[in-house]
Amino acid sequence: MLKNQRAVIAGKKSWGNDYFLFSLEAPVISRKSKPGQFLMVKITDNPYPLLRRPFSIHARNKHNIEIFFQNTGVGTSMLSQKQRGDKIEILGPLGNGFHIGERSESKKASLIGGGRGAAPLYFLACELVKKNINVTVFYGGKSSEDLPIASKFKKENIRTLCSTEDGSSGFKGLVTDLLETELKTDTPSLIYACGPEGMLKSLSKISKKHQIPAELSLESIMGCGFGACWGCVKKIKKGNTAEWHKVCEDGPVFSAGDIIWD
Amino acid sequence: MVDISVDLGFLKLKNPVIAASGTFGYGIEFSPFIDLNQIGGFVVKGLYLSPKQGNPPPRLAETACGLMNSIGLQGIGVERFSKEVLPQLKGLRSALIINICGDTNEEYARIAEYLDKHEEISAYELNISCPNVKKEGLCPAQDPDDTYEIVKLVKKSCSTPVITKLSPNVTDISEIALSAEEGGSDAVSLVNTFLAMGIDPETRKPRLGNFFGGLSGPAIKPIALRMVYQAASAVQIPVIGIGGIASGRDAIEFIIAGAKAVQVGTANFTDPDSTLRIIDEITAFCKEKKIKRLQDLSGAVDLNP
Structure with missing residues (x-):
């Protein structure tokens, strides 16, 4: 089950003004997360920037979940200025993760x-x-x-x-x-x-x-992160047909052979 | 006790908040976040007769307090919708409204006819902003006669009430609203998105794969409000206000301008539970202002100096 919650920033680490790591107190989301899944993070309660930003889950332990991101624009810049103790709204875990250990030969x-x-x-x-x-x-x-x-x-x-x-x-x-x-x-x-x-x-x-x-x-601009807006599509092959598939719901992880590049 | 129910004549809503088409999937996408029974209603993503591929990405571009999209109405088509989705929407205690699209007037009518037997459908919303292939891609929404014709044809082919969704990309919105009313529309909803464009100065390329897209979100609210006021002043049928509504106070503005109900769109992306929050905020506003019936506010704009 997806969860939308306010999470306290329990830890923050930065590398210059470019890369940041937040540790977020979110035990329920943490427990349910799989590698390759992501969160939609609300940057502000004001209407600018409007959309949440998708961040893949970087790490987790019992109580906390980590995101690691680069300062690349308005949203990530504003997010990077949040401090330990601040609360941010996160939605997740979203999407399908990587397949792990399903092939016995994958050692x-x-x-x-x-x-x-x-x-x-x-x-x-x-x-x-x-x-x-x-x-x-x-x-x-x-x-x-x-x-x-x-x-x-x-x-x-x-x-x-x-x-x-x-x-x-x-x-x-x-x-x-x-x-x-x-x-x-x-x-x-x-x-x-x-x-x-x-x-x-x-x-x-x-x-x-x-x-x-x-x-x-795959990375894509996302409107919602949970399949409602159909904004984040990439061309994916399924059987003999290639169609626009949602990165958020059908991905973000796809088999290389199924992705149709432009 | 505050009464925030709405009577549109052809449809009673327990509250004025409807989730807007294109921002609410087929409804089921939101059940992890909200109890769908608690909202006034929701309009499902626009349906063509056949499945639709949609536009090439990028399909979204953010702008100051707004979102541009060129999704291109990708969807599963009416047959799969009625087989796979409709059964999941049975027994809901909120209004289920189906947004209908078409390449031709006949396509709208065929969809309306096809779904007419489903009693769980409270109303249709005609998305008349779809390019008409027989009229060089011109949308019915851009011409009063075309609007009249399409509404008239759909009304003839079904017994389900019809809401006509108007485009803001016109010179005179009152004229189009009146045409929908004359055609027999039971209500009008407005506005759809504003035609917009973005360019990346680094690459000189349009930000959207389809070059043009529709602008929505708080950025459009004042223009949408003006158009809702104009339409509500022109027609007798109920008006449903849409455009950048993200709070209870935003919704109240549209109601004072003359809307009976509102639709919440882009806010569903930023906060999947925003419809419920807006309902609570409307109730709180009414309590604070000692307004017993929300409908008393409809059209109550005070234009005196």
Whole structure:
């Protein structure tokens, strides 16, 4: 069951003025959450900005749920100014998450995160590790400042490979190039990813070329987050027909082979 | 005890708050958040005869205090709706209103006829802002004669009461409202969204996949209110006010302007329980102002200096 509630910001962490992590007191939503699901967060009670913003669930424990976000516009900028103790209204958990451990052969997973898209992968990585799945995280950004949560993965003893476009940290180039390099020696049974559209498009090709199934979490502008507005659609193949499917309700995670890119 | 019930003549509502078409899915999407029995009614997402693909994304773009959309009425069509959705909406104690769309006048009439046997449907709302394929994509809502014709045809083909939803993208809203009334419409609801556009200065591309979209939300409220006032001054049939209503006081403004009931649209996205909150706020307002019957406020605008 979905829940709309006011949650106290129990903790806040920031990396410069770009990346933020909020820990929210929301035990019911936390208990029900699965990796890949998201929250709709109300920025303000005033009419500007009007719509809630979707954020994937970054982590959870018994009582709290975490969101990790980048300051990219009016909504996220206003949200980033909230302080510990403030209350924000959240709706969730929404959408379908990643499929975990449904394939018996999936003992080795590669998780690919681009920029803020790494947010849901931390929750996912922790759950996969619990199921004794061997996880490697590929985390890419423009520069070393765009990899703020790399240390969180490492702290969990998760193998984490970083890439930056400017070469300031780890492999120089795109995270998909880093993955291709790794694929020469090591093949995972499953790819999970979240990040910019260009990255996900490349991953669809990689997934097809190497015959590795991939689950991709898509981003979209959302009106409601729960299937009422039909605003967040992407073209998805089901059987022989391709139709506009709602990212919020039918996704946000889709099989790479089902996504029709423009 | 405050009486906030509404009598539209053809339909009694327990309160004046109706959820607007296109913002409330098929109703069932909201049952996790609110008891659907507690709202005055709801208008389901616009239905064409056949399933509709809708427009390419991006379908939404936010603007200051407003939302632009170009969904393009994607939907499951009337047959799937009556088989899969209608049974789930049976036995509700709130008014179920079906929004009807069409590429031609005949399509509206066929849908009205098709659904006419379903007693759980309280009324139809005609979305006359759909492009007519036989008239170079012109919407019936933009022409008084076309509005009259379509209402007349639908009224002839069904016994369910008809509400005509008017577009604000016209020069003279009173003229169109009168045409709907002459055509036999049982009520009019207004306004639909304002035709709008957004451009991303970085890419120089329109923000919406369909280039143009409809603007809704608090940004349109003052213009919508003016049009509701004009329409209510022109016609005898009940007027249902729509446009950026997000609070009880917003709703009261439309009622004072002459509306009998209101529809809440975009606010359903920001707060899925906003209809219930607005009902509570209307009751609280009436109590505070010692208004016994909400309907006494309808059209009570004081124009004296």
